[in-house]
Amino acid sequence: MSKQKLTLAVTGLNNTDNPGPGVPVIRGAKESEDFDVRVIGLVYENLEPGIYMEDLCDRIFQIPYPSSGSDELIERVEQIHQQEKIDVLIPNFDAELFSFMKYEQRLLDQGIHTFLPSLKQFQEREKDQLAKYGEKYGVKVPGSINLGSVGQISEMEDKFDYPVMIKGQFYDAYEAGNEEQVKQAFFKISAKWGFPVIAQEFVKGTEVNVIALGDGKGNTIAAVPMRKQYITDKGKAWGGITLADDKMMKLTRMLIQKTKWKGGMELELIKTNSGEYNLIEINPRIPAWVYLAVGAGQNIPDALIKLALGWDVKPMTEYKIGKMFVRYSYDMIVDLEKFAAISINKEI
Amino acid sequence: MKITEEIKISDNGFVFNSKTGDSFNLNPFGLELIKQIAEDKDFESIRNVMLEKYDVDDLTMEKDYYEFYAMLKHHQIIAQDDSLDFK
Numbered sequence: 001m002s003k004q005k006l007t008l009a010v011t012g013l014n015n016t017d018n019p020g021p022g023v024p025v026i027r028g029a030k031e032s033e034d035f036d037v038r039v040i041g042l043v044y045e046n047l048e049p050g051i052y053m054e055d056l057c058d059r060i061f062q063i064p065y066p067s068s069g070s071d072e073l074i075e076r077v078e079q080i081h082q083q084e085k086i087d088v089l090i091p092n093f094d095a096e097l098f099s100f101m102k103y104e105q106r107l108l109d110q111g112i113h114t115f116l117p118s119l120k121q122f123q124e125r126e127k128d129q130l131a132k133y134g135e136k137y138g139v140k141v142p143g144s145i146n147l148g149s150v151g152q153i154s155e156m157e158d159k160f161d162y163p164v165m166i167k168g169q170f171y172d173a174y175e176a177g178n179e180e181q182v183k184q185a186f187f188k189i190s191a192k193w194g195f196p197v198i199a200q201e202f203v204k205g206t207e208v209n210v211i212a213l214g215d216g217k218g219n220t221i222a223a224v225p226m227r228k229q230y231i232t233d234k235g236k237a238w239g240g241i242t243l244a245d246d247k248m249m250k251l252t253r254m255l256i257q258k259t260k261w262k263g264g265m266e267l268e269l270i271k272t273n274s275g276e277y278n279l280i281e282i283n284p285r286i287p288a289w290v291y292l293a294v295g296a297g298q299n300i301p302d303a304l305i306k307l308a309l310g311w312d313v314k315p316m317t318e319y320k321i322g323k324m325f326v327r328y329s330y331d332m333i334v335d336l337e338k339f340a341a342i343s344i345n346k347e348i
Numbered sequence: 349m350k351i352t353e354e355i356k357i358s359d360n361g362f363v364f365n366s367k368t369g370d371s372f373n374l375n376p377f378g379l380e381l382i383k384q385i386a387e388d389k390d391f392e393s394i395r396n397v398m399l400e401k402y403d404v405d406d407l408t409m410e411k412d413y414y415e416f417y418a419m420l421k422h423h424q425i426i427a428q429d430d431s432l433d434f435k
Contacts, residue, residue: 206368227369244354244366271368321366322356 003036007085008305009077009112011042011063012092012288013050018234019327021092023050024291026057028301031294035305040084042077046342052334059084062346070099074106081112088113088308090301092285094170097122115216115308117263117284124259125282127167127198137258139251139279142203142270146196150183156199165200165280168193173235175202200280205272208243210252211286211293213300215307216262220253222300222316224293229324237289237327242296244321251277264290264304292325351386351420352427363425370423377402381416385426 008029012020022041029037041050041057044065051060061080064072073096080086089112091100100107101116108114116122124133127144134141145156147166156164157179166185167173170193174185182199189197212223225248230239252267264286270278286300293300296319306313341348351357354367361374363382374382380401384394391413398409420426 208369229369241369243369322364 003032003034005038006035006305007038007040007087008035009040009042009080009084009086009089010092011044011090011096013041013043013048013057014045015049015053017232017329018236019288020048021286021288021290023053023056024288024294025090025092025286025301026050027291028294028299029305031299032302032305034302040080040086042080043342046339049332051342051348052332052338060342060348062342066093066096066099070102073099074103077107077112078110081110086112088305090114090286090304090308091116094283094285097284113308113310115263115304117261117265121259121261122284125284127169127200127281128196130279130281133282134279137255139255140276141279142201144198144200147186147199148195148197150186153179153182153186156182160199160201163202165202167198167200169196169198203270203272203278203280205270205278207280208245208248208269208271208277209237209240209287209289210248210267210269211290211300212252212256212261212265212267213303213307214256214259214261214263214265215313216260218257218260219315220256221303221307221313222293222298223249223252224296224298224319225249225252226289226292230326237325239324239326240289240292241324242292242319242321247275247277251279264300289325292323293319295325296320296323350388350427351382351425355425357382357386365423365425368424372423377404377412378416381413382420382425385417385420 010022010025012022014020015023026039039057041060042063043051043060044063050056063076066073091097100114101119101122104114104116128146130141131144143159145159163175163177165173166176166182166189168189172189172193176182176185186197208225208227210223210225213221215221225243225245226240227243228237228240232238266283266287267279268281270280290300298316298319303313338348354365356364361379363372363374384397395409
């Protein structure tokens with residue numbers, strides 16, 4: 001059977017020590033049995049490693065940061081679409097999702113398919129809303145307080161014992177063991193990510209994660225649980241292993257069914273010594289370790305593309321247990337011409 | 349006592365808990381011991397087998413067995429109804 005030709009645009013080619021999911025998403029898409037994929041890499045910075053990786057992208061375009069305005073970002077994507085005829089777009093950053101969700105219909109009218117959560121789904125799982133989310137959907141969530149100023153630290157101290165986790169709205173999390181450390185983390189995070197800064201109760205246990213894909217109708221199309229085996233100083237997984245954990249799978253299916261989640265997602269959970277699961281975060285997109293799921297038998301990028309195109313996708317229920325991923329760093333030798341092209345022309 | 353079904357034991361002494369993602373390396377003595385436990389044998393029969401196979405005295409064997417057993421419980425390798433029961 002011949003494969004269907006498809007032009008896929010992907011962001012998040014920053015395969016650094018804090019990697020975006022773009023490169024593994026592309027790897028998954030290229031392994032599709034149904035699509036012959038032509039890849040358009042959309043980058044924010046001219047040193048994102050995915051730009052320089054051989055045989056990864058067919059074209060590269062620089063796009064403006066969402067902070068410069070949703071309109072500017074979407075207009076740039078439309079301009080690229082006029083040249084390249086994008087069929088499916090997979091955005092991979094939390095910070096850009098709002099813009100793409102907002103203009104989902106406008107993009108679709110031009111033939112660019114996405115498969116993203118609704119604005120309501122996106123907002124109700126935000127870190128400062130997580131306590132309400134836990135209550136609404138019946139899942140255990142650590143207590144939290146939204147900090148708007150350091151004056152609220154005493155309020156936090158009345159509620160939680162140290163240590164606490166201090167988190168930014170989109171990224172960054174620091175463990176703080178006393179008031180001074182809370183202040184340091186507060187200033188660092190608020191300067192970078194704005195307000196509120198979230199102070200979350202510390203739950204002792206093992207961090208486990210699930211990558212999942214919801215079809216928007218309550219069905220879990222894919223789900224693979226994983227435990228990080230090697231964690232970088234930025235808290236990112238540098239190695240991980242798939243688990244056989246029915247409780248995690250049930251929790252994932254329950255959440256997707258109740259919320260009718262649409263798109264890729266990652267659940268971050270803490271499993272306590274008594275076997276309880278605490279939901280500490282929901283990432284509203286495919287995580288950077290997605291290729292482990294592909295390797296374990298669930299090609300999530302491929303399934304997401306099909307859902308975006310309106311195909312009928314059957315849930316994948318099997319995956320290989322005990323499959324591991326180990327990341328590595330690798331020095332590529334790059335010609336100056338490529339760097340010059342992306343820096344000057346904003347495209348390659 | 350029962351080894352939980354998520355535990356995979358390789359002949360080279362590598363033990364993998366597919367529920368927690370933990371893995372352990374056993375020496376030949378530990379491997380023999382866990383295999384005996386997996387066969388659901390009682391302490392008396394395990395002791396007899398181990399004393400016959402290895403150059404170990406009775407007291408050391410008993411001490412090692414109970415330490416090893418506690419470790420298996422701690423790492424959730426042996427099934428227990430109450431996860432907080434470390435008896």
